[in-house]
Structures are given as structure tokens and as C-alpha cells.
Amino acid sequence: MSKMRMRLIGVLILLTASLTIEGAPSAAAPSAAVPLPGSLWFDEQAAAAFTVDHGRFTDGLGREVVLRGYNVSGETKLEENGGLPFASVADAEKSATALRALGGGNSARFLLSWAHAEPVRGQVDRAYLTAATAQMRAFLKAGIRVYPDFHQDLYSRHLFNEGSWYTGDGAPKWVVEAGGYPRESCGICLFWGQNITQNEAVKRAAYDFWHNRGGVQDAFLATAQATMTYFAEHLDGAEFAAVAGFDPYNEPHAGSYDSGQSSRMWERDVLWPFYTRFRARMDAAGWQNKPAFVEPNLFWNSNLFFQKQEGGLLDAGTLGSRYVFNTHFYDQKAISGVFMWGKAADGQYAGDFGAVRDRAAASATAAVVSEFGHPLTGTVSDKAPTVGKAMYQALDSRLPGASWWLKPEQSGPVLSGSQWQWDIYHGRHHELMNGNPDKVLTAADAWNEEDLSAVRLDDSGTAVLRQDARLLDRLYPSATAGRALAFSYEDRSRDGSTTLTWNPVPKSLPRVAELVGSGQYGVLLWRSDGTAAPTELHLPASFETPRTTVVSDLGAVTGPPSYTRSTPIAVAPEPGGTGSRRLLLTAGDSGSLHYALVTNGATAPSAELLRAAREELAEWSEGRG
Structure with a gap:
């Protein structure tokens, strides 16, 4: 040739x-x-390892990491699978594969239940931890980093009666029984979240937790330490390396403030000491090199003027590598159906997410928006496509698209985030609301009429997206x-x-x-x-x-x-x-x-x-x- x-x-x-x-x-x-x-x-x-270094997430190779994924899952808030995200490890594996391949995620905020981890005071349920570990392992094996979260909403389902309009999750039954709380009632509440500030039972229970009445906070911290110790001992080295950290407490709120106490003072004098106690428990459990994903007062960044409260861990000082600034964002104006007419637009949330970047920078740490999303059915669901796009846009850059090409150097860091939520059982639940056999919930998320899951199973048992794949499976x-x-x-x-x-x-x-x-x-x-x-x-x-x-x-x-x-x-x-x-x-x-x-x-x-x-x-x- x-x-x-x-x-x-x-x-x-x-x-x-x-x-x-x-x-x-x-x-x-x-x-x-x-x-x-x-x-x-x-x-x-080494690439799977994770830490915070000089205000950014990094892997074991020193590269700057962005976490993108979903909350797995609101099923943990239900009783039908015993406070676990899945009915089986096989379902966890199916969900993890779909999250990666369909949803484009590389991380998951993995929900846990205190009520099921400690059903009897002082006795940690090892069977629950074993099952949770096996389900978490399914995500780790799929190349997905996880950060566990002891989730709570409205403090505990055991505060609510069989006939209630609403329910909660979080604290065990023995905590509520010891509290002697009044019969719950939200009055005129159009949204479940109004219980946080209007339901006297919820308010008193939250107040008691933060003030450690009867040692309830001590019990929670002991269970958290036992849980983290179990994970550290039962995940192998590669699996544990990919556990990003731990979210100590979902959406903290005082319940009620003490006389003369502001929301900022509550963060400084009550919330932050709790986080330092939790941090010490992490260290004792072998999590010394993993950050605590700490959340500020729930309402610090609300975009409703009458709901917004001063906060954002303003007095916590330099957080550094041992803590992550962890917050949520929902467009309450859009969800209300009253305070925002029309759809979201280019740059809609640039200021809101810019505030997250600024607070993390001032605290010398990285940030994550560990919950965001919008209802997919109901009277305001028509806003979901534009709200979702605007939120992801704001995670990518603090600039609107209209000005990005002119001054990209002003973009700021790319934010990490976990959309709410990823529940393969969407529309296929069988939940007895507050244990009531006459109120069996099957539709949507089966929890307080929410419908935010980005995924479902079709009739063949295959995971399919409920939102535009172009929105969810993203380049990043x-x-x-x-x-x-x-x-x-x-x-x-x-x-x-x-x-x-x-x-x-x-x-x-x-x-x-x-x-x-x-x-x-x-x-x-x-x-x-x-x-x-x-x-x-x-x-x-x-x-x-x-x-x-x-x-x-x-x-x-x-x-x-x-x-x-x-x-x-x-x-x-x-x-x-x-x-x-x-x-x-x-x-x-x-x-x-x-x-x-x-x-x-x-x-x-x-x-x-x-x-x-x-x-x-x-x-x-x-x-x-």
C-alpha cells in the first residue's frame, strides 16, 4: 500500500x-x-469525596463541585412505608437510576424520620436504620451524593387528630404525649404552612423543642448521633466518602418568641447553639470532615412582606468548612394565587438567589438551596413551567438572561440545589391520614394536598417525568x-x-x-x-x-x-x-x-x-x- x-x-x-x-x-x-x-x-x-474549602464545595481532587438533584422523598413523611423513602431496596434502586438518567441529578437530600428512628424514648430502632442505610446505599451506588435530613413539618403528625384538615411529621408520639398540648386547630387556614404561626399546638411544641423542655432536644441529638454512627459504621469507605454532610433540622421556626425577642435574636441565642450541639454530635459520630447543612429561620427570605422575618444566621460569624449555608426558596407570591398575577419571567429570582449567594459569602462558606419548586396541579399550576425555569436560571447565575452576555463576570458562583421532590409513588399512595381509615389518600403526594413530585411510575412500573425533561435534565x-x-x-x-x-x-x-x-x-x-x-x-x-x-x-x-x-x-x-x-x-x-x-x-x-x-x-x- x-x-x-x-x-x-x-x-x-x-x-x-x-x-x-x-x-x-x-x-x-x-x-x-x-x-x-x-x-x-x-x-x-477520591472524586466522590466532598468537603467545603474556601467558600466552595470541593471533591477529593480539589475541584469545585455543584450539587444538583432532588429531595428523596416526601414518602418519608407518610406512614405507609414506615417513615422510609421506599417500600424496598429495589424501588430505591429504580428511583436512583431514574434520578440520574432522567432527572440529571448528581445528589439527593435523603429524608429520615425521627419518629421511626426513636419510637420509644431512648431506644433507637436499628431495624429502621438498617433499612434506611440499604436504601441510601442504592443512591450512593448510582454515583449520587446524599445528605441526610431529619425531616419535620408542623413538628409531628401526632399533634393532629383523625378528623383534622392537616397533618405533620417529625417528632415521635412519646414526645407529643409528654407535652400535654392543646387540641390542634389552625382556624381559617387556606395553606398547611399557616399552622406554623397559627396552630397553638404546633407553636407550643416547637417552642418546647427549642427550649429543651423535658430534655426533648437532648433525646433528638442522641438519636441523631446514633444514626450518624450507624451510617459511618455500616457504609463502606467509598460509600461514606460520598455522603456530603447532614441537614440537622428542616425549616426551623421558633414557634413563639420570648418577650422582647426578635427573630434575629432567636437565631443567635437559640438556633445557633442547637447547631453547635449538633456539630459536636457529628464529630463524636465520626463525621468530623463533613459539614452540617444548617438552615436559618424559615421565613428569613420569604418574598411575602408580611411573612418575612430578619435572619439568615447574621450573627453566626464565619461558618467556614464545618457548616454550609442551607436554605429553601418557594415563590409564596406565585403559590398564593393572589400576590403574583401572570407568569414568572427572565431574571424573576435573581435578587432572591443573589441574597443566598451574599449570605454564604459573608459567612465564608458554600450555599445550597435544599428545597425549591412549585405545585404541578391546582389553581396556580399554570405558573410552574416559568417558575421552574426562573429558579434554575437563578441557580446558574445571578444575572437575567437579557444581560448575561454583556457582563458574565458578574454571574457569581453556580449554586447547588435540590428540587422538591422525587417521589416515584406519586399518585399511587395508600396513606391513612392521621391514622384515619376513612381518609385514605392515594392522589398526588398524599400529604396536605401537595403535588410537587417531578417523577411518577407509569402503568408498566417505569419511572417517567412529570415535568419537561428540558427543564429538569440540565447541562451544569x-x-x-x-x-x-x-x-x-x-x-x-x-x-x-x-x-x-x-x-x-x-x-x-x-x-x-x-x-x-x-x-x-x-x-x-x-x-x-x-x-x-x-x-x-x-x-x-x-x-x-x-x-x-x-x-x-x-x-x-x-x-x-x-x-x-x-x-x-x-x-x-x-x-x-x-x-x-x-x-x-x-x-x-x-x-x-x-x-x-x-x-x-x-x-x-x-x-x-x-x-x-x-x-x-x-x-x-x-x-x-
């Missing part, structure tokens, strides 16, 4: 493998240094080798038949706009720090590898090749064997500014278009970091 013919064959192979331009990656020849398919050269167990920087300076994702999610585009490519970048077309796209700006492992972005299922185009200072390619250590732009499976994929961008330097645009908008774009788009992005990114 002639040398010329060999060269031609070689060129044809390269062209059919992937369309590249100068500086783009090409397939490496197999060698002893190349890992087996599906594996990476770096230590995946899951691990950045350095610092993520700016990120934005145009998901093109839909509101009915309308495709929502809030971040169009500006006219000043015509070839980039041509490349993107009507497709989805994301842009990441980051500064490398010499970390050898690559920057990773979750690739949604809608970004099929042959249709995925990456334009970066590292090169430009359509149909990125499989990962090798020498390939700067590549794809690889995400850990856990769920079929989800990640894009890997390897810079291998320190201190340089990098950019990458990732889109599924073009089919086989020309080399000239890729080159022109790259030139536009290079000029646009210059001086941004």
Missing part, C-alpha cells in the same frame, strides 16, 4: 470519527496508559478544575406549546447564533488552578454525543470522542452505571481563563462555522476573568 493511500485512509478515519478544527481533540491510539472503557485515569473514589458544571467564573444554560423548556428562550445569543455573535440555532446551549467560563483532573459538565440525554458540539479555547469538535487522558474535549459515562454521561474538558494548566460553549443545535456543522464561532467566543471571553 502506498504512503499516499495510507495518509488518505487516515484522514478519512479522522473525519468520520469526529469533525474537528485546528486545536481540537482527536482519538488517541490504544496504549497501556489508556484506561478501560467506562473508567477514568483518576481515582473515582458538576466539577470544575479551578474556579467557575460564569455559567448560563438556555434549556429551551416549554410553557405549553411555547418554547421559552430567555438567553438568546446576542447579534454581536452571529456565527455562534448560527451554530446554536434553535438548540439548547450552555456556556462556562472558568479559571484553571493546575488541577490535573478534567472539568466535568453533566450532559443531558437531549445532548446525544453525535449531535453535541463543543467550541472552546481547548478546541472545537462535534461528536466528542470517548475520554482518554490526552483528549482535551471528550465524553465519558458518569459513575454509577445508569447510562448518564458527562463532558470532560482537560486544560492541564494553572491560572488561565478558559471558555466552552456546549450545544446540540447543529447537525454536522462545517469546519468554517466552528472556526468562526470559536473566534467570536475568544474575542468575547477576553478579559472576562
Whole structure:
């Protein structure tokens, strides 16, 4: 065979493998240094480790981590499965696989029940902990980080009677029986959350917990320590490394304030001492290197003026690596149906989520929005598509889409978040509300008429999404080798038949706009720090590898090749064997500014278009970091 013919064959192979331009990656020849398919050269167990370092989440390789996922699940608030998220480990495995493959999540806030962990005072139910550990392990094996949460709402279901309109979850029956609380009544309450401030039984019980009446807080802390000790002893090293931390208490509120006490004073004098006690229990249980995901006063960031209370752990000082600023956000105006007319719009929550970034920065720690969402049925459900898009947009950047391209360096950090919720039993429950056999709840979430689950099982038992996959399965920087300076994702999610585009490519970048077309796209700006492992972005299922185009200072390619250590732009499976994929961008330097645009908008774009788009992005990114 002639040398010329060999060269031609070689060129044809390269062209059919992937369309590249100068500086783009090409397939490496197999060698002893190349890992087996599906594996990476770096230590995946080290990559799974998690901590807080200099105000950001990091993995064991020093990369900046973003947690995105769901709450698993509101089923824990029900009695039908004994306060567990699932009826079986098999269901947990099904849910975990779907969360990863359909929902695009890499993390889960894993709900636990104090009532079932300590049904008798001073006696921890090891059978419950065994079952919870096995179900948690299903998520860890799927490559999903978890952070457990001893969940409570309205303090305890045992405060409510069989005929009540509402129910709660959290504290065991023996706690309520010892409290001697009045018969619960919310009066005129249109929403279950009004019980927090209007139901005298709920208010008194919460007050007693925070003031440790009868040693009830001591009992909770002892159970929490026993639970954490059990997890540390019964998860193996790799599994425990992927446990991100612990959320001590869901949505804390005083119940009632002492005379002359403000909400800020309550946080300082009551809530924060509780967190320091919980932190000590974590240390004693072997969780010294994991942060406590601490929540401020429930109402500190409410967007209803009459509900908002001063707080946000303003007097806690520097939290550092031992605590995470952990908050929730629901658009109460939109949920009310009264205080917000119409739909959410571009930049709707930039200020609200910007406040979360600011509080975390002032506390010298990282932040997570561990609950957010909107009802999917009912009178205000028509707002759900736009509210959901606006919330994810605000997690990605503190800028509206209309101004992102003009000043991306003002984006702020990419926020971690866990949507409420991921319940595969949606619409298939069998819950006796407050133990009442005449009130069997089967519909929606089976809890106080809520309907927020992003997933359900169809008639064949297959997990399917209840929201637009374009909204939920998102491109995001899951691990950045350095610092993520700016990120934005145009998901093109839909509101009915309308495709929502809030971040169009500006006219000043015509070839980039041509490349993107009507497709989805994301842009990441980051500064490398010499970390050898690559920057990773979750690739949604809608970004099929042959249709995925990456334009970066590292090169430009359509149909990125499989990962090798020498390939700067590549794809690889995400850990856990769920079929989800990640894009890997390897810079291998320190201190340089990098950019990458990732889109599924073009089919086989020309080399000239890729080159022109790259030139536009290079000029646009210059001086941004």
C-alpha cells in the first residue's frame, strides 16, 4: 500500500470519527496508559469525596463541585412505608437510576424520620436504620451524593387528630404525649404552612423543642448521633466518602418568641447553639470532615412582606468548612394565587438567589438551596413551567438572561440545589391520614394536598417525568478544575406549546447564533488552578454525543470522542452505571481563563462555522476573568 493511500485512509478515519478544527481533540491510539472503557485515569473514589474549602464545595481532587438533584422523598413523611423513602431496596434502586438518567441529578437530600428512628424514648430502632442505610446505599451506588435530613413539618403528625384538615411529621408520639398540648386547630387556614404561626399546638411544641423542655432536644441529638454512627459504621469507605454532610433540622421556626425577642435574636441565642450541639454530635459520630447543612429561620427570605422575618444566621460569624449555608426558596407570591398575577419571567429570582449567594459569602462558606419548586396541579399550576425555569436560571447565575452576555463576570458562583421532590409513588399512595381509615389518600403526594413530585411510575412500573425533561435534565458544571467564573444554560423548556428562550445569543455573535440555532446551549467560563483532573459538565440525554458540539479555547469538535487522558474535549459515562454521561474538558494548566460553549443545535456543522464561532467566543471571553 502506498504512503499516499495510507495518509488518505487516515484522514478519512479522522473525519468520520469526529469533525474537528485546528486545536481540537482527536482519538488517541490504544496504549497501556489508556484506561478501560467506562473508567477514568483518576481515582473515582477520591472524586466522590466532598468537603467545603474556601467558600466552595470541593471533591477529593480539589475541584469545585455543584450539587444538583432532588429531595428523596416526601414518602418519608407518610406512614405507609414506615417513615422510609421506599417500600424496598429495589424501588430505591429504580428511583436512583431514574434520578440520574432522567432527572440529571448528581445528589439527593435523603429524608429520615425521627419518629421511626426513636419510637420509644431512648431506644433507637436499628431495624429502621438498617433499612434506611440499604436504601441510601442504592443512591450512593448510582454515583449520587446524599445528605441526610431529619425531616419535620408542623413538628409531628401526632399533634393532629383523625378528623383534622392537616397533618405533620417529625417528632415521635412519646414526645407529643409528654407535652400535654392543646387540641390542634389552625382556624381559617387556606395553606398547611399557616399552622406554623397559627396552630397553638404546633407553636407550643416547637417552642418546647427549642427550649429543651423535658430534655426533648437532648433525646433528638442522641438519636441523631446514633444514626450518624450507624451510617459511618455500616457504609463502606467509598460509600461514606460520598455522603456530603447532614441537614440537622428542616425549616426551623421558633414557634413563639420570648418577650422582647426578635427573630434575629432567636437565631443567635437559640438556633445557633442547637447547631453547635449538633456539630459536636457529628464529630463524636465520626463525621468530623463533613459539614452540617444548617438552615436559618424559615421565613428569613420569604418574598411575602408580611411573612418575612430578619435572619439568615447574621450573627453566626464565619461558618467556614464545618457548616454550609442551607436554605429553601418557594415563590409564596406565585403559590398564593393572589400576590403574583401572570407568569414568572427572565431574571424573576435573581435578587432572591443573589441574597443566598451574599449570605454564604459573608459567612465564608458554600450555599445550597435544599428545597425549591412549585405545585404541578391546582389553581396556580399554570405558573410552574416559568417558575421552574426562573429558579434554575437563578441557580446558574445571578444575572437575567437579557444581560448575561454583556457582563458574565458578574454571574457569581453556580449554586447547588435540590428540587422538591422525587417521589416515584406519586399518585399511587395508600396513606391513612392521621391514622384515619376513612381518609385514605392515594392522589398526588398524599400529604396536605401537595403535588410537587417531578417523577411518577407509569402503568408498566417505569419511572417517567412529570415535568419537561428540558427543564429538569440540565447541562451544569458538576466539577470544575479551578474556579467557575460564569455559567448560563438556555434549556429551551416549554410553557405549553411555547418554547421559552430567555438567553438568546446576542447579534454581536452571529456565527455562534448560527451554530446554536434553535438548540439548547450552555456556556462556562472558568479559571484553571493546575488541577490535573478534567472539568466535568453533566450532559443531558437531549445532548446525544453525535449531535453535541463543543467550541472552546481547548478546541472545537462535534461528536466528542470517548475520554482518554490526552483528549482535551471528550465524553465519558458518569459513575454509577445508569447510562448518564458527562463532558470532560482537560486544560492541564494553572491560572488561565478558559471558555466552552456546549450545544446540540447543529447537525454536522462545517469546519468554517466552528472556526468562526470559536473566534467570536475568544474575542468575547477576553478579559472576562
